[in-house]
Amino acid sequence: MSSSVKKVGGFVPSVEEALAALISRNSISSVLPEYDQSNLAVIELLANWFGDLGFAVEILPVVGHPGKANLLATLGRGSGGLVLSGHTDTVPCNPERWSSDPFTLSNRDNRFYGLGTCDMKGFFALVLQAVARYEASDLQQPIMVLATADEESSMSGARALAAMGKPRGRYAVVGEPTSLRPIRMHKGIIMESIRLTGKAGHSSNPALGINSLDAMHDVLGELKNLRRELAAKYQNPLFSVSVPTMNFGCIHGGDNPNRICGSCELAFDLRPLPGMSNDELRDEIRRRVNPIAAQNEVGFEMYSHFPGIDPFETPASSDLVQVAERLTGFSSEAVAFATEAPFLQQLGMETLVLGPGSIDQAHQVDEYLAHDQIEPCIELLCNLIDRFCVTPSA
Incomplete structure (x- = not known):
């Protein structure tokens, strides 16, 4: 493993030292308040490291989310440049199921074990090694390191x-675990609930109430029709699951077998392909459910569990995709999981998802980053910096 590097202003920690420090700082994010933690300890650690390397560092609090912040560290000047982006939070874990403490780095079996080693604190440890090779005077366009809050929740x-x-860079690489294979598209996601409200009553006489569970049966049938229609209309063979998916995740209604079900709620997710619109899908669902609710004389509400993530696609012809394919030796691919890539793309940057470790390890007990991903990743990051920051094309 790389040893500590001497730089002006101090020492750059080795990969192992950096990983150990990052993993030890609990930055779990969760929609459940009892699990949710601040990410400021990780942000401040990164700010110190990149500041010591001569980066201009901005800590940007996330308005409305106390204890949460983003970091933007910039080396060099210019209107373009390369953004290396990752999230500082992790999912919750079950420490009792781990072979070792998830907040203490364990080095065994040619792997680094710990919560976030793969998804995705490990990326920052490798970025640190790569950027330590450069001074601002080497660069025609800036290197920007972006560290975000709450990717795993909101x-x-x-x-x-x-x-x-x-x-405001020109190119952005999101370092999610892709086994160092370039990913140029992924599905979006919306998570919605439909709530139907009828009228409870004694089950011996159906006329005494309005059964919302009966109405939900009709809604489920119509959503299944929509699912079939979307699968017939939209396909993309680059995805392992080539069609948009809709999953009925949970349903709750009523309170007793001998009582008419007064209210019923269905929660589901829908994962659209690139080229589909989250807002248009929500509108179509409302259009289909409204007449069912009216026919069944139930109240109808639909709400989102979070704002959703748009589908993402960068054209195969983009400079970033073609350079990454050449450097890695792999053709760009598509994945079903969602990332922060669409938000960076909204800012006008050519964006790619590309990072060390396997997504199969993410969110798992005994999460790890294999040693054989480390040096290839550092070299790849340096090659990207050379191409887009040191000697950028016109």
Whole structure:
């Protein structure tokens, strides 16, 4: 593993030292308040490291989310440049199921184990090694390191940056675990609930109430029709699941077998392909459910569990995609999981998802980053910096 590097202003920690420090700082984000933690300890650690390397560092609090912040560290000047982006939070974990403490880095079996080693604190440890090789005077365009909050829950950090209009690079690499294979498209996601409200009553006489569970049966049938229609209309063979998907995740209604079900709620997700619109899908669902609710004489509400993530696609012809394909030796691919890439793309940057580690390790017990991903990743990052910051094309 790389040893500590001497730089003006101090020492750059080795990969192992950096990983150990990052993993030790609990930055779990969750929609459940009892699990949710601040990410400021990680942000401040990164700010110190990149500041010591001569980067101009901005810590950007996420408005409305106390204890949460983004970081933007910039080396060099110019209107273009390369953004290396990652999130500082992790998912919750079950420490009792781990073979070792998830907040203490464990080095065994040619792997680094710990919560976030793969998804995705490990990326920052490798970025640190790559950028330590450069001074501002080497660069014609800037290197920008972006560290965000709450990717695993609300994506509030990326949403805040998009609203602020920063960063303003020309190219962006999101270092999610892709086994160092370039990903140029992924599906979007919306998570919605439909609530139907009828009238409870004694089950011996159906006329005494309005059964919302009966109405939900009709709604489910119509949503299944929509699912079939979307699958017939939209396909993309680059995805392993080539059609948009809709999953009925949970349903709750009523309170007793001998009582007419007064209210019923269905929660579901829908993952659209690039080229589909989240807002148009929501509108279509409302259009289909409204007449069912009216026919069944039930109240109808539909609400989103979070604002959603748009589908993402960067053209295969983009400079960033073609350079990444050449450097990695892999053709660009598509994945089903969502990332912060659409928010960076909204800022006008050519964007790619490309990072160390396997997505199969993300969110798992005994999460790890394999040693054999480390040096290839550092070299790849240096090659990208050379191409887009040191000797950028006109």
